[in-house]
Amino acid sequence: MVDQTPLVSVIIPVYNSMPYLTQTLSSVLAQDLPDGALEVIAVDDGSTDGSGEELDRFAALDARLTVIHQPNSGWPGMPRNKGLALASGEFVFFMDSDDTMAPDALRVMAQMAQEDGADVVIPRMQGTGGRGVQGLFTKHPHGKITVNRAMETISPQKLFRMSLVRQHQLGFPEGKVRLEDGMFVARAYVLATRIDIFTERPLYFIATRDDGQNISAQSFDPAGYDQSVRTIAGILREGTPDAAAGDRLVLELFQRKGLRFYAPKRWLKMKPERQAAWIRLHHQFMQDLIPAGLEASAAKATDASKLALIRASDLEGMRELVSAASQFEHAAVLAAATAPAGVLDLKIKVNRPVAAASRDTEKTVPARAKAASVVALAATPLQRWKLTRGATRRLEELVAGSGPQVLLELSGRKKNKITAIRGRLHSVSADRTELEYHFVIPDERLRHYRGDIVDAWTVGRSEKGRLGERVRVSVGGGAPLAHARGLRNYATIQNNFSIDLRKSK
Incomplete structure (x- = not known):
């Protein structure tokens, strides 16, 4: 009988991972791969909390698990390399000893790699215990991904084609080296003929440990x-x-x-x-x-x-x-989206902190804003033409005078292209705690995002040009969302505002 080559080898470096380790091992050994398609190699890096004994207990019950015990090396690089030297699968996946994965995670990633010819497959991650993950996992379209977008995630929890690893002798730096996993992943990315990302649903669940022992949470030089x-x-x-x-x-x-x-x-x-x-x-x-x-x-x-x-x-x-x-921290809510000829017209409300950045002009803001809004409304049809756009903007700014400023940033999901548009102050609430801004986006700017989904953010700016951190625009209850000329405005699952231009012409 000829031994079957595993489809996937999973390598897990382990150091003082109890009680998380039990769920990790249960999760990986419950993968719905056929008999002989999975091997798991766990390297105990000198644990002192019972992790080594837990590994041995699982290994005694499941022959697919191989356990190596070694003195503590101080970092995951050496344990991963030791596991990699023993791995024999067509693909290799690096798992952390406090995380879990969906029961079909390895199967669907391997299938994706085989069907597309991908050398690397990035699984959609989801944080647990308050752990945050990159927006890439929910925003990027399912399928092929470029190196520059893939570089937004350089942690090792990916599926790699073993022939790529062996051909280029990929390995992890050993010793206490920050971002040692990012070095391995970056090298794999630039060598890969194709990189895929699976985003249809979460496959890998990355944890925040209660004891604060995640390496990423530790201090460094x-x-x-x-x-x-x-x-x-x-x-x-x-x-x-x-x-x-x-x-x-x-x-x-x-x-x-x-x-x-x-x-x-x-x-x-x-x-x-x-x-x-x-x-x-x-x-x-x-x-x-x-x-x-x-x-x-x-x-x-x-x-x-x-x-x-x-x-x-x-x-x-x-x-x-x-x-x-901190002066520019705010919430941004879409109040209305309309689509007159040649433009997308957005009205976005922001709360008090942006207004607080310009208290010295606060008394004059409401009257000027009202006058500027009249000019803006009359000038909206002219925004479709580049020749008249600058002149109408200068007229609005002259009428509005100085005051709190807000930029709208449009960010594409696939190419991460970003466009910044300055808002016009449209109105101020009676108690001056809420400002409404008017943004006119010409069709020619939207055409830069053809075939993509675009997310909207706001950034506060002082009169001296200082900028705050950007804030995602949410959708207010009952806000009308215009659909015209191949664009579809919609609220995401998180109730954030996005523009779907995948069918735009």
């Missing part, structure tokens, strides 16, 4: 983290023949892995010396790896502002920008 991001940047550059495309990938990597430290909730908790350390490291990163001026092309307006300050090594400017961002 900024210099070591910066070096890891540099390593990934080098992988992207080396694996991307088009130099300009490689530069763009590095910029987007830095936006995700560098700018995260300048989010208000994170930055404002840092000690001054740690803030200064990040600015120094990131300034040098941009000098070394991001061509001068490329940061101005960042799609998100807030990111472009932060990148400019880092490029200038302006620590005080960054402190001012991030501190001021």
Whole structure:
């Protein structure tokens, strides 16, 4: 009898994972794969909490599970490599010892890879215990995905074709190296002939541990983290023949892995010396790896502002920008969407904090806003023509005067293309706690998103040009949603506003 080659090998590094480990093992061994199609290799990395004994208990009951015990190596890289050396499947999946997966997860991912010829399949993830996941998993269309979008998730919980791994001798850095999994995944991405993402429903459930022992939650040295991001940047550059495309990938990597430290909730908790350390490291990163001026092309307006300050090594400017961002925290609700000829006309209400950024002009805002709204209504038909668009905008701004500003950002799901549109203040509530903004989007801008779904966000901006963090636009109860010229406005499952242009002409 010839031994059957497993379809999927699952590798699980384990260190002090009780009681989560029990559910993890039950989940993977309950996969609906045929006999002989699954092998599970768990590497106990010197656990002291009974995890090793739990592994042995499961192995005694199920021959598909192989357990390796070793002294603690301090990080998941070595255990994953040891499991990879023993794996014999057509595909390999890296699972964490505190997560679970849907009963058919491995089967549907392997089937997708076989049918499409994909070397990597990304499963849709869902957080448990309060764990957040990237919006990519619910927004990106099911099927093929580009490297730049795939780079939004570089954790190792993916299905990889073993021939890709063996041919290029892929492995994980060993020792205590931050983002060691991202290095493996980035290399696989740039080498893959095709990458797929499964988004029809959640397949993998990633947990937040009650004991706070997720590696991602542990403190770290900024210099070591910066070096890891540099390593990934080098992988992207080396694996991307088009130099300009490689530069763009590095910029987007830095936006995700560098700018995260300048989010208000994170930055404002840092000690001054740690803030200064990040600015120094990131300034040098941009000098070394991001061509001068490329940061101005960042799609998100807030990111472009932060990148400019880092490029200038302006620590005080960054402190001012991030501190001021709290003034712009707000909720944004779509009040109406209409589609007169040549444009999509949106009215969006935002609450008080955006207005608070301009208290000095507050008394004049209601009267000016009312006058500006009359001008805006009369000028709406002219917005379809580029020649008259600028003139009507300047007229509205002259009538409205200075006041709180809001940008609307349209973000495509498939290509992540972003367009920013400045709003016109339309009205102010009697108690001045709510402002209504008017956004006119010409059809020519929507055509950039043809074949895609577009999400809407708002960003508050001060009169000095300081920007807040962007906020998803929700749909108010009873808000009319226009459908015309191949576009469909709709409320998502989360009651957020999106535009479906997949059938647009």
